[in-house]
Amino acid sequence: MSDIKYPDIEVQLTGNDGNAYAVLGNVKRALRRAKVDSHEIELFMQEAMSGDYDHLLQTCCKWVTVG
Secondary structure: OOOOOEEEEEEOOOOOOOOHHHHHHHHHHHHHHOOOOHHHHHHHHHHHOOOOHHHHHHHHHHHEEEO
């Protein structure tokens, strides 16, 4: 069993050159495309932005499959 909240949603995070806004935008767009509820997306955004860059990446890995 996977610990990823949305394992069927895959997001490519390489190539963002450490840009937190690009990472957030990529994951948010992927969640929207997958028709994830807007409240859920807001929860992701709050969690992702509640720490440093490493926390952001860890949060992304908990929510979607990172490629």
